[in-house]
Amino acid sequence: MPPMFAYIVRRLLYAIPVLIGVNLITFALFFIVNTPDDMARMQLGVKRVTAEAISQWKSERGYDKPLFINAEAAGAGVLTETIFFEKSARMFIGDFGQAEDGRDIAREMRTRMGPSLAIALPTFLLGLFVAVTCALTLAFFRGTALDVWGVVLCVAAMSISMMFYIIGGQYLVGKMWRLVPISGFGDGLDAWRFLVLPVVIGVIGGIGASTRWYRTIFLEEVARDYVRTARAKGLPETLIFFRHILKNALIPILTGVVVVIPTLFMGSLLTESFFGIPGLGSYTIDAINAQDFAVVRSMVFVGSALYIVGLILTDISYTLVDPRIRFQ
Amino acid sequence: MMDFQIVVLWSDVLVWLLLAAGIGLAALIAGNPPLLAAWRRIGANRVGMAAATVLLVFVAIGFLDSLHYRAALPGEPGAQKQYAVTVLSLLDALAGPLRTENEKTYSAPFATRLYAKETLEVPGLGTVREFPRLQHGGKHLGDDETVAADAGLTALRYAILAGLIWLALAVGVALAEDRRRRTEDSQLPAAKPPQIDSPLSSVLRPLNRLWRGETAFAWNAVLLTLLALLLVALPLFGLSGQYHVFGTDKIGQDVFYQTLKSVRVALIIGLVTTLVTLPLAVLLGIAAGFFRGWVDDLIQYLYTVLNSIPGVLLIAAAVLMIQVLIDTHQEWFATAAERADLRLLALCFILGITGWTSLCRLLRGETLKLRELEYIQAATAFGASSWRIIRRHILPNLMHLIIISLVMDFSGLVLAEAVLSYIGIGVDPTMTSFGTMINNARMELGREPVVWWSLTAAFAAMFTLVLAANLFADAVRDGFDPRTL
Numbered sequence: 001m002p003p004m005f006a007y008i009v010r011r012l013l014y015a016i017p018v019l020i021g022v023n024l025i026t027f028a029l030f031f032i033v034n035t036p037d038d039m040a041r042m043q044l045g046v047k048r049v050t051a052e053a054i055s056q057w058k059s060e061r062g063y064d065k066p067l068f069i070n071a072e073a074a075g076a077g078v079l080t081e082t083i084f085f086e087k088s089a090r091m092f093i094g095d096f097g098q099a100e101d102g103r104d105i106a107r108e109m110r111t112r113m114g115p116s117l118a119i120a121l122p123t124f125l126l127g128l129f130v131a132v133t134c135a136l137t138l139a140f141f142r143g144t145a146l147d148v149w150g151v152v153l154c155v156a157a158m159s160i161s162m163m164f165y166i167i168g169g170q171y172l173v174g175k176m177w178r179l180v181p182i183s184g185f186g187d188g189l190d191a192w193r194f195l196v197l198p199v200v201i202g203v204i205g206g207i208g209a210s211t212r213w214y215r216t217i218f219l220e221e222v223a224r225d226y227v228r229t230a231r232a233k234g235l236p237e238t239l240i241f242f243r244h245i246l247k248n249a250l251i252p253i254l255t256g257v258v259v260v261i262p263t264l265f266m267g268s269l270l271t272e273s274f275f276g277i278p279g280l281g282s283y284t285i286d287a288i289n290a291q292d293f294a295v296v297r298s299m300v301f302v303g304s305a306l307y308i309v310g311l312i313l314t315d316i317s318y319t320l321v322d323p324r325i326r327f328q
Numbered sequence: 329m330m331d332f333q334i335v336v337l338w339s340d341v342l343v344w345l346l347l348a349a350g351i352g353l354a355a356l357i358a359g360n361p362p363l364l365a366a367w368r369r370i371g372a373n374r375v376g377m378a379a380a381t382v383l384l385v386f387v388a389i390g391f392l393d394s395l396h397y398r399a400a401l402p403g404e405p406g407a408q409k410q411y412a413v414t415v416l417s418l419l420d421a422l423a424g425p426l427r428t429e430n431e432k433t434y435s436a437p438f439a440t441r442l443y444a445k446e447t448l449e450v451p452g453l454g455t456v457r458e459f460p461r462l463q464h465g466g467k468h469l470g471d472d473e474t475v476a477a478d479a480g481l482t483a484l485r486y487a488i489l490a491g492l493i494w495l496a497l498a499v500g501v502a503l504a505e506d507r508r509r510r511t512e513d514s515q516l517p518a519a520k521p522p523q524i525d526s527p528l529s530s531v532l533r534p535l536n537r538l539w540r541g542e543t544a545f546a547w548n549a550v551l552l553t554l555l556a557l558l559l560v561a562l563p564l565f566g567l568s569g570q571y572h573v574f575g576t577d578k579i580g581q582d583v584f585y586q587t588l589k590s591v592r593v594a595l596i597i598g599l600v601t602t603l604v605t606l607p608l609a610v611l612l613g614i615a616a617g618f619f620r621g622w623v624d625d626l627i628q629y630l631y632t633v634l635n636s637i638p639g640v641l642l643i644a645a646a647v648l649m650i651q652v653l654i655d656t657h658q659e660w661f662a663t664a665a666e667r668a669d670l671r672l673l674a675l676c677f678i679l680g681i682t683g684w685t686s687l688c689r690l691l692r693g694e695t696l697k698l699r700e701l702e703y704i705q706a707a708t709a710f711g712a713s714s715w716r717i718i719r720r721h722i723l724p725n726l727m728h729l730i731i732i733s734l735v736m737d738f739s740g741l742v743l744a745e746a747v748l749s750y751i752g753i754g755v756d757p758t759m760t761s762f763g764t765m766i767n768n769a770r771m772e773l774g775r776e777p778v779v780w781w782s783l784t785a786a787f788a789a790m791f792t793l794v795l796a797a798n799l800f801a802d803a804v805r806d807g808f809d810p811r812t813l
Contacts, residue, residue: 018629021629021630022637025633026637030645030649034649038652038653041656155798158794158798160787161790161791161794163750163766164787167766167783263638266638269747269751270750270751285751288648291648293648296644296648300637300642303641307637308636
């Protein structure tokens with residue numbers, strides 16, 4: 001078996017206990033800290049709830065079973081006819097059950113993944129490109145007034161709340177200039193009009209922090225021996241930057257961002273909710289506001305699974321770019 | 329003399345505990361030469377000290393707002409004393425009319441009239457649709473007086489006062505610094521005979537030294553920042569008694585007052601959270617790196633699991649659960665403030681639980697490196713216990729990382745509060761914070777004419793606080809870790 005393949009299998013096997021841990025934590029949060037009775041009271045309104053209404057609410061959703069062991073059931077039912085098996089363990093096979101409005105959560109997630117990606121992927125790629133370009137410029141002109149003011153601008157941009165960018169952008173571009181619709185989402189080719197503003201704002205909102213971070217990475221590379229050697233050879237500074245430093249600095253930058261790529265599916269909570277995009281981010285916010293515990297639980301599970309995929313991809317990307325790291 | 333009953337909220341306890349911890353940390357630093365040298369470097373950093381001055385003002389507002397009491401209700405003498413259900417703070421008492429003088433609905437900053445038209449009875453004209461005069465904002469003005477002239481005059485008066493106060497401060501600092509320098513000089517072996525100055529130059533010379541930055545501490549930056557702060561704060565304070573300087577919100581509350589009240593929440597979120605992250609990160613990080621083996625595996629597993637849950641979702645899940653707990657146990661709380669306070673603390677706790685992993689990983693890696701160093705191997709060879717090695721050799725060498733990461737986390741937490749409150753999983757909706765202010769105000773941009781003042785005030789205050797925190801964090805990082813310069 002090739003070492004790469006064995007390595008990936010081993011990493012995947014390590015992911016299983018982590019997912020089980022996530023599952024147990026969410027189960028404890030949602031079913032043990034508060035009993036299903038508490039949830040029923042919350043959903044039905046705290047005051048004047050009859051015991052019948054509570055038990056009906058619970059039986060409709062399957063919350064009337066024991067938590068871990070069902071002594072009354074026969075055979076394998078001792079373990080399977082429990083809240084833990086039906087609500088938590090079944091998530092591993094992609095069965096998330098139903099939301100409060102009776103829709104299937106798994107299907108809802110599949111349809112909402114597209115709009116989320118349509119915003120998150122361009123924001124990610126464009127943001128990475130712009131930030132690397134800005135950081136390279138600042139590093140090239142290091143020590144000059146441009147660099148100093150660039151860093152000051154980055155710190156200022158970092159200190160502004162993302163919500164300010166969104167609200168300000170919607171007001172200026174959408175309301176004052178009427179260039180694009182303020183919010184909403186369209187199908188097919190028409191969608192770009194709705195996508196431009198959230199993507200641009202997402203890029204602007206993230207630019208400060210990432211530019212500053214990448215700038216330090218570039219500056220670390222500038223101080224290395226191979227750069228001095230290149231200078232001593234008489235290579236022009238632009239060539240050193242674009243051929244040597246950029247290539248080497250991209251390694252830590254790219255391996256650092258790999259971990260977020262799978263979580264792009266989850267979408268952005270703020271952007272989607274402000275712009276009315278029917279993606280997974282706004283799905284989560286709606287679920288939180290409606291206190292739909294089934295949806296929140298499912299999103300926690302999916303988010304964790306995607307993050308773990310990101311971790312594995314990061315490990316793999318390290319071994320790909322740097323052959324010195326063995327597949328241990 | 330007004331009767332009152334002191335109310336100690338849990339968050340107050342933690343705020344004062346933090347102050348004590350801060351003083352303890354300062355004592356620790358004073359006795360530790362390398363840390364003291366690092367703080368001296370930070371003290372010489374102009375931008376860092378200017379930022380620290382701004383932060384101190386915010387902290388002072390937060391502390392004033394952390395002394396709570398309930399006023400006694402007027403009642404029969406001799407009867408059982410009753411206390412009001414609203415919990416007030418020292419800041420509320422100082423703000424006085426700002427809290428109580430509410431209008432009916434929106435009004436713009438410095439407005440004398442309401443935002444919306446109302447049907448009024450005017451003697452002689454019958455009923456007319458007009459913008460009614462505000463009940464409190466600018467009520468001292470006659471009909472022919474303009475706001476600009478009156479407010480400008482008041483602002484000028486307070487600005488002059490601010491200038492005078494600042495001048496007194498500057499001279500005081502200059503003289504104190506000069507005296508310190510002289511006593512230090514006179515202790516040197518080749519002490520010069522003291523110069524005899526004329527009274528005027530004995531003040532001007534130290535002032536000039538201060539201005540040119542010839543002091544070890546960046547006094548010129550601090551004083552300049554103080555001047556700017558005084559020039560803004562004092563006129564605002566003076567005008568806020570007569571006008572709604574930042575306008576009023578939908579239910580007529582003064583936005584300036586709300587902005588002041590939000591500061592405490594932001595500080596608590598940014599600071600109290602560290603009380604949760606710090607013990608977790610330090611204990612587990614050092615344990616993982618020092619003991620390795622199964623301890624390391626277990627701790628790594630723990631933080632991978634916590635890290636892999638999307639932060640916002642874990643916070644959402646936990647806050648929803650706590651809200652259920654609060655709603656089903658209403659009898660625990662005497663006042664609404666105590667209920668909101670518990671939720672605030674729960675939020676800090678959860679933010680801490682989700683936030684300790686990165687520092688833990690950092691400390692683990694650093695401990696792994698440290699424990700291989702010769703002097704620690706020597707300590708082991710001498711038979712020093714693990715606990716002693718950790719306490720005497722490893723922890724001091726991790727202090728700079730801990731301090732840097734605490735300062736860096738603060739601004740992120742302040743920004744996170746606003747986002748979480750917007751999503752509905754932040755502080756209690758009845759609690760005034762930057763997040764709830766923004767959340768209540770964001771739909772108002774759709775109105776015609778635009779209601780911009782609530783949003784602007786919240787964003788501007790938050791920006792000032794976070795920018796100051798970020799700049800201070802940079803100064804701290806540079807001071808402790810000159811390598812990154």
